[in-house]
Amino acid sequence: MPEAERAARRVGLVVNPVAGVGGRAALKGSDDPVLVALARERGAEQVSPGRAEQALEVLASDGDGLELLAAPGEMGEREARARGFDPVVVGTIGEATTAADTRAAAAAMADAGVDLLLFAGGDGTAVDVLRAIGDRVPALGIPAGVKMHSAVFAVNPRGAGEVALRFLRGNGAVGEGEVMDVDEAALREGVVSARLHGYLRVPASASRVQGGKARSAPSERAAQEALGRYVAGEVLGDGLYLVGPGTTTRAVLAALGLEKTLLGIDAVRGGRLVAIDADERTLLDLAGPGTKVVVTPVGGQGFVLGRGNQQLSARVLRRCGPANVVVVATEAKLAALGGRPLLVDTGDPELDAELSGFRRVITGPGREVVYRVSS
Amino acid sequence: MTRLRPFHQASWNEPILHEQTSPGERGLLPPTVEPEIAALAGDASSALPGELRRSAPPGLPELSQPQVLRHYLRLSQETLGNDVNIHLGLGTCTMKYSPKVNEELIRSHKVADLHPLQDDETLQGILEAMWRFERTLCEVSGMERFTFQPGGGSQAVYANALMMRAYHAARGESQRDEILTTIFSHPCDGAGPATAGFKVVTVYAGERGYPDVDAIRAAVSERTAGLMITNPEDTGIFNPHIDEIVEIVHDAGGLCHYDQANANGLFGITRARDAGFDLCQFNLHKTFSSPHCSMGMPVGASGVTGELARFLPAPMVERDGASGRFYLDYDRPDSVGKLRAFHGVPATVVRSYAWVLALGGEGLREVAEVAVLNNNYLAKKVAEIPGIEISFAEGNSDRRLEQIRYSLERLQQETGLSTLDVARRTVDFGVSQYFPSHEPWIVAEPMTLEPAETVSRADLDTYAAILARVAKEAREEPELVRSSPHRSTVHYMDPEPHNDPERWALTWRAWQRKHGEG
Numbered sequence: 001m002p003e004a005e006r007a008a009r010r011v012g013l014v015v016n017p018v019a020g021v022g023g024r025a026a027l028k029g030s031d032d033p034v035l036v037a038l039a040r041e042r043g044a045e046q047v048s049p050g051r052a053e054q055a056l057e058v059l060a061s062d063g064d065g066l067e068l069l070a071a072p073g074e075m076g077e078r079e080a081r082a083r084g085f086d087p088v089v090v091g092t093i094g095e096a097t098t099a100a101d102t103r104a105a106a107a108a109m110a111d112a113g114v115d116l117l118l119f120a121g122g123d124g125t126a127v128d129v130l131r132a133i134g135d136r137v138p139a140l141g142i143p144a145g146v147k148m149h150s151a152v153f154a155v156n157p158r159g160a161g162e163v164a165l166r167f168l169r170g171n172g173a174v175g176e177g178e179v180m181d182v183d184e185a186a187l188r189e190g191v192v193s194a195r196l197h198g199y200l201r202v203p204a205s206a207s208r209v210q211g212g213k214a215r216s217a218p219s220e221r222a223a224q225e226a227l228g229r230y231v232a233g234e235v236l237g238d239g240l241y242l243v244g245p246g247t248t249t250r251a252v253l254a255a256l257g258l259e260k261t262l263l264g265i266d267a268v269r270g271g272r273l274v275a276i277d278a279d280e281r282t283l284l285d286l287a288g289p290g291t292k293v294v295v296t297p298v299g300g301q302g303f304v305l306g307r308g309n310q311q312l313s314a315r316v317l318r319r320c321g322p323a324n325v326v327v328v329a330t331e332a333k334l335a336a337l338g339g340r341p342l343l344v345d346t347g348d349p350e351l352d353a354e355l356s357g358f359r360r361v362i363t364g365p366g367r368e369v370v371y372r373v374s375s
Numbered sequence: 376m377t378r379l380r381p382f383h384q385a386s387w388n389e390p391i392l393h394e395q396t397s398p399g400e401r402g403l404l405p406p407t408v409e410p411e412i413a414a415l416a417g418d419a420s421s422a423l424p425g426e427l428r429r430s431a432p433p434g435l436p437e438l439s440q441p442q443v444l445r446h447y448l449r450l451s452q453e454t455l456g457n458d459v460n461i462h463l464g465l466g467t468c469t470m471k472y473s474p475k476v477n478e479e480l481i482r483s484h485k486v487a488d489l490h491p492l493q494d495d496e497t498l499q500g501i502l503e504a505m506w507r508f509e510r511t512l513c514e515v516s517g518m519e520r521f522t523f524q525p526g527g528g529s530q531a532v533y534a535n536a537l538m539m540r541a542y543h544a545a546r547g548e549s550q551r552d553e554i555l556t557t558i559f560s561h562p563c564d565g566a567g568p569a570t571a572g573f574k575v576v577t578v579y580a581g582e583r584g585y586p587d588v589d590a591i592r593a594a595v596s597e598r599t600a601g602l603m604i605t606n607p608e609d610t611g612i613f614n615p616h617i618d619e620i621v622e623i624v625h626d627a628g629g630l631c632h633y634d635q636a637n638a639n640g641l642f643g644i645t646r647a648r649d650a651g652f653d654l655c656q657f658n659l660h661k662t663f664s665s666p667h668c669s670m671g672m673p674v675g676a677s678g679v680t681g682e683l684a685r686f687l688p689a690p691m692v693e694r695d696g697a698s699g700r701f702y703l704d705y706d707r708p709d710s711v712g713k714l715r716a717f718h719g720v721p722a723t724v725v726r727s728y729a730w731v732l733a734l735g736g737e738g739l740r741e742v743a744e745v746a747v748l749n750n751n752y753l754a755k756k757v758a759e760i761p762g763i764e765i766s767f768a769e770g771n772s773d774r775r776l777e778q779i780r781y782s783l784e785r786l787q788q789e790t791g792l793s794t795l796d797v798a799r800r801t802v803d804f805g806v807s808q809y810f811p812s813h814e815p816w817i818v819a820e821p822m823t824l825e826p827a828e829t830v831s832r833a834d835l836d837t838y839a840a841i842l843a844r845v846a847k848e849a850r851e852e853p854e855l856v857r858s859s860p861h862r863s864t865v866h867y868m869d870p871e872p873h874n875d876p877e878r879w880a881l882t883w884r885a886w887q888r889k890h891g892e893g
Contacts, residue, residue, distance in 0.1 A: 058791045061854045158791030165857075170869045219874060335815030339580065358593035360576070366569060369558075370578045370594045 009116075009168040011059070012069045012109030012137075013052070013076040013087070014129070016102055016121035019145045020047035048144035049079050051157040052120035055142045056083040058161025066168065069112055071105035073097075079120075099128050106132035106139075113137070116203070118164055120144040123181040126152050127197050130179045138174050138201040140164055149301050152177035152200045167203035175220060176247050177202040178298055180308055196245050196263045196298060196308030223330040223364060224251040230365040231294065231328055232256050240269045241292040242283060242320070244309040248296040248328055265311045283316045291320040296328050302337045304373070305355065306345030314348035322354045327361045327373075334361065334369060341374040349375070377833075377840035382805035383862045385452035392446060393883045396436040402443060434884075453864040455807045457666075461834045463753070464801070464809030466778045466823030467561070467609050469639045469661035477664075477729045481722040491717035495702045501721050502701035505692045508728040515739070516635070516655050517648025518678035522687050523659075524719045528636050531656035531675025532567030532603060535632045537711040538654065538679060538686040539601045540571065542630060545709070551600035551628065557586050559608035559780075562813050564634050573600060580817065584767030585614040588623070595627035601653075605634040609813065609823055610767055611750065611775035621651040630654065630683075638662045639827060640747045640777030643740030647678075654679045663727035674723045685709040690718070745828040746777045749835060753826050754779055756839035760846050762786030766818040778825035780818050787820045790849045792856055794820040797845050799867070800859035804841045 059066060060083050070076035070087035075097055080087040090108045093101045102125060109117050110133040117137055119129050122145010129139055141153035142160040154160035176199040183195070204220070228251025236252075243249045243266050250260040256271050264277035267286050275282050293316075298308040304327050305312060317325065327342065344355045352375030361369045408416075420428060438446075456462055462470040480486065489501055509521045525531035536554060543551045554568035558579045565575040578594050581587035585608060602624045607613045614620070621631045633647040633655040639662050647655040659665050660673035667673065679687060689710045690703040703718075734742065751774055758765050762785045765775070783794045798808045812821035826835055849856045858867050872878040880886035 058853070061857070156788050156791075158789070159787060160791075162791035162793070162857075170871045173871055173874070331815045334579075335817055338819060339582075339817060358590050363577075366574045367565075368574070368576045370576060370590055372579070372590075 009065060010067045010069060010112070010114045011164065011168060012090070012106075012112070012114035012117040013056070013080060014071045014102055014105045014109065014117065014119045014125075015048055015052045015074065015076045015079055016119070016125040016128075016144070017046055017048060017074040017097055019121035019125055020051075021045070048120045048142075049074060051144040052076070052079045052118075052142055053083055054157035055118065055120070055154075055161035055164070056080060056085065058158050059165055060084055062165055062169070069109055069114055071101070071109075075101060075105060099124070102128040103132040109133070110136045115168055116140060116164055118142060118160065120157075123147045123150050123179070126150045126179045126200065127181045130198050130200055133200075135199070135201050138167070138203060140167075140202055147182055149180035149182060149194065149303075149307065150178055152179060152202050163203050173204040174201045175204045176200070178246070178308070180298065182307075194303075194307035194310070198263060199247070220330060220332055223332065224248050225254070227328060227330060227362065227364050228252045228255040231326070231362060234365075235326065235362065236268075236292055236294070238270045239290060239292065240267060240274070240286060240288070241294055241326075242267050242278070242287065242312065242316070244293070244295040244298075244312060246296040246298055248330060248333070249294055252294060252328070263308075265309065278311065280311045280313050280316060283311055283313075284319065287316050287319040289319070289321055291324060293317065293320050293325045294328060295325065297333060297337070297342060301343065302340055303343045303345065306343075306347065312346075314346040314351045317346060317351060317355075318348075322351065325355065327359060329361050329363060331363045331367075331369075334363065334371065341372040344373060344375050377836045379804055379837070379840060379844060382803065384455075384805075384864050385449070386864050387449040387453060389446060389449045389453070391883065392436040392438060392443070393434075395438060395442060395446070398437055400437045400439050400442075402438060402440040455802070455805070460805050460807075461830060461838050462807055463824055463826040463830055463834070463838055464798075464807055466780070466810050466825040467637065467813070468667070468810070469636075469658075469777075469825060469827055470667075471639075471664055471827035472829035473664045473666045473726065474730065474733070477726040480729055481725050486722055486725055489721075496700075499701055501725070502692050502703070504728050505718070505721060505724050506694055506701055508724055508731070509692065511728070511731050512657060512676055512678060515642065515646070516657070516678050517646035518655060519681035520684040520687055520691070521676050521678040522691065522714075522719075523674050523676050523721070523724050524688050524714045525656075525675035525677055526715050526719060527660075527673040528561070528634070528656055528658040528675040529563035529567055530714060531658075531677040532561075532563045532632070532634060533570055534675075534677045534688065534711065534714055535654040535656060535679070536568040536571040536573060536601075536603070538683055539568075539630050539632070540573070541686040541709065541711050542683060543600055548628065551598055553596070553598045554600055555591070555594050555602045555604075555624070555629075557604055557608065558817055559584065559610055560603065560605040561609075561634055561636055564603035564605060564632075568600075568603060574598075580608075582767075583770050584608070584610045584612050585616075586620070588616050588619055591620050591623050595624055595629065597628065599624065599627045599629040601630040601632060603632040603634060605637055607637055607640070607776045607778075609637070609778065609780050610818075611640075611777065611779040612767065612771055613776055618650050625651065632656075636661060637777065639825075640743050640750070642743040643736065644743055648680065653683060659723050659727045664730040665723045665726040672720045672723055674720050674727075686711050688712060688714050742828045743777075746826070747775075749826040749828065749830060750775060750777050750779060750824075752832070753824065753835045753839060756835070757781060757824070757842060760839070760843045762789060762846050762849075763822070763842065766821070777827070778823060780812060781822040781824065782818050783820040783822055786846055786849060790853055792849045792853055794822050796856050796859070797842075797849065798822070800845045800848065800856045801841050802860040803862045804844070806838065806841060 068080055068085045068087040069090050070080045072089050072093050077089050091105045106129045114137055117139040120142040142157050143153040154163050179197045231252045232255035245263050253260040258273055261277040267275035295304045297304050344352050356373045356375050358370050359373045361371050363369050457470045512521045525534050552574055553576050554573040555576050556564040558577055569575050576594055578586045578590045606617050624631050630653040633652040635655050636658045655678050657676045660667045686709055689707040690705045693704045694701050764782050766780045766782045794811050802808050810823045880889055
């Protein structure tokens with residue numbers, strides 16, 4: 001039966017104009033204004049405006065049905081006009097744009113009630129967007145950054161345009177995507193320090209590889225629930241287990257009627273929470289031989305340890321024993337890795353080696369996958 | 376250059392029969408019974424036991440003959456398929472021309488009027504056909520015995536999982552509760568054993584598109600009941616280490632099942648038993664040229680070694696050595712039991728047997744050779760289309776067997792449009808939407824094509840030209856592709872409602888129940 005005619009859909013656009021410039025200058029990121037200046041000195045050109053325009057080119061094919069709200073100047077307005085849009089400009093910016101401008105623009109878009117917020121940038125931009133909008137409106141990243149560990153980006157810029165177009169034309173099913181960021185300053189020192197900041201609501205078909213395929217949010221949720229019930233009921237038993245962050249591991253606790261700390265590690269024994277959002281010291285106090293550690297790949301890169309769950313340190317894992325690491329992931333999540341291995345980076349090369357090789361991943365009730373883990 | 380035919384399909388927007396019902400309308404009014412006869416015979420329905428009699432008439436649609444005729448003719452106009460146009464896009468399903476003369480055979484009263492409860496003595500013809508075709512499949516596969524009872528490939532896989540379990544139970548090894556399969560094997564190779572109660576362990580592919588031998592080694596254990604693998608998998612790549620893989624599973628104490636749904640490129644070239652497999656299955660409605668009939672009457676022929684034959688379902692068709700008579704043997708104490716009423720679909724066995732007899736051994740090998748040739752001819756043309764590539768091309772020979780999983784990832788990167796958009800648009804040129812891939816998608820933006828031996832070179836050229844045209848449109852007129860199909864029975868539909876069970880039902884009765892009308 002035909003849907004009732006809808007009013008024009010509103011889409012917001014925020015471009016982080018300096019996202020990505022650090023990549024070509026081998027600076028591991030572009031979060032720091034000093035570095036942006038350095039990158040430009042090294043001759044790095046802006047990348048995000050061009051990538052935003054590629055996405056807009058796809059959106060432009062539905063020009064009549066869309067109302068575009070853009071951040072001022074090079075933060076969206078300029079790109080929108082270049083692709084034939086006449087956007088409603090939201091907010092003001094100074095001469096040099098900063099992260100605060102991204103947050104202010106994104107918040108204004110959410111206040112204006114956009115149906116979807118498109119942002120061009122990388123992980124840092126995603127964190128700013130998350131801080132500004134939380135779960136108020138769905139968002140989608142046009143990949144334009146140096147680091148993109150977050151699972152909120154379309155597979156490429158034109159793909160972002162397609163996903164947005166379909167989302168706005170259709171019924172708008174949304175899923176959750178992790179927003180991750182790596183500390184750039186530490187990374188330049190060779191230390192990876194990743195943080196899971198939270199979850200953005202993203203169009204259900206946005207995940208990597210899937211492209212225009214509308215993998216439904218309801219079926220993915222059902223797959224997570226089935227997996228959670230199975231792991232809670234038949235895999236873990238009554239002993240102590242440490243449950244890492246993620247929506248998949250959340251389903252394990254949900255099956256026990258427990259609420260999960262989405263971004264942290266919770267400890268469960270005999271069906272009860274014994275520690276909530278535990279830090280490394282708490283985990284060391286709790287863990288012993290036979291303690292099970294339940295983790296799921298976090299973000300778009302396939303890391304199961306060492307990104308967003310560093311509380312599960314090498315010392316904690318040693319105490320539990322590497323064989324007790326239980327990896328859970330839905331089939332769709334594994335498939336979205338496109339054949340790339342799962343990754344571990346505990347900071348202890350010997351432990352990483354022990355955790356590597358072909359390991360079993362629990363994907364559903366009575367279902368496991370033999371998958372390569374690398375460090 | 377191939378000229379593409381202008382095409383437009385009928386669009387009737389035809390309601391289902393239940394929605395067209397008109398109370399009291401009838402297709403046929405049988406004459407009323409004469410009073411004298413009624414007085415003598417009584418009410419016919421009273422002859423039925425009370426518990427079998429309906430208290431209310433069934434909710435059948437009430438329609439006239441012309442209404443019914445129109446309905447089905449309209450539906451037939453809204454259908455595409457192998458008998459209407461080129462149907463090589465349904466990769467893994469081996470869509471081939473099925474000779475119509477074989478339909479004459481099964482419509483003959485000699486087949487059509489048989490009843491499975493007739494005495495064996497009066498079933499000698501059909502039993503002999505089944506017995507002889509069983510010998511044929513044994514020759515093709517190297518196995519010892521076959522059953523035709525399973526109602527499709529998936530049920531044959533399920534049957535073989537049951538036989539694996541029976542085998543291990545008979546040896547006192549019931550702890551073997553895991554079945555291994557691979558990510559590019561057919562999903563039924565996992566689903567069949569899962570239905571039978573096994574835990575399923577899926578091995579992902581390595582860089583060349585098939586599982587690393589080391590991955591198989593890491594997967595086996597004392598809990599391994601067996602391996603269920605398709606080869607070639609849907610990539611069309613023949614696993615060169617298949618014998619080694621079978622050996623690893625055997626060494627671990629497991630059995631090996633060869634899913635031969637992709638056997639069309641292997642007739643007379645390789646045999647399952649020769650590679651060490653213990654069980655296998657053929658899909659007669661694919662490889663052996665019997666129509667799929669919309670899944671209505673398929674046969675999954677399930678074959679096993681002599682050691683496993685005692686576990687096959689009952690009955691088996693046997694031949695009495697002395698008299699040469701054929702009979703049905705129900706005395707099978709170790710059998711895994713019955714899988715389907717009576718004997719499966721003997722009509723499909725007759726079609727397949729006739730097809731094999733018409734070809735002979737050399738003809739069967741030629742089927743494989745031509746299917747492989749067709750596939751590689753098409754592959755060359757399709758890989759020349761900018762944006763379309765053969766998956767796992769790196770490190771592999773550029774020759775494949777009977778099918779290929781392509782990737783439209785490059786085209787997606789350039790245009791944003793997905794393989795599903797391209798597939799929908801091909802329908803505007805009169806071909807059925809192609810099959811992207813089994814789930815989950817591992818190859819990005821997949822497309823799986825399988826041109827069987829019965830397509831012509833002109834068909835292959837036309838199909839490649841359709842793909843080239845749509846790829847060009849994706850660059851030049853993306854909206855045309857995105858909003859397609861435009862010339863088909865239905866136009867673009869938002870897929871999202873399909874995820875909402877409130878919006879659909881599998882049957883009319885289920886629909887009524889959902890909406891409080893039943």
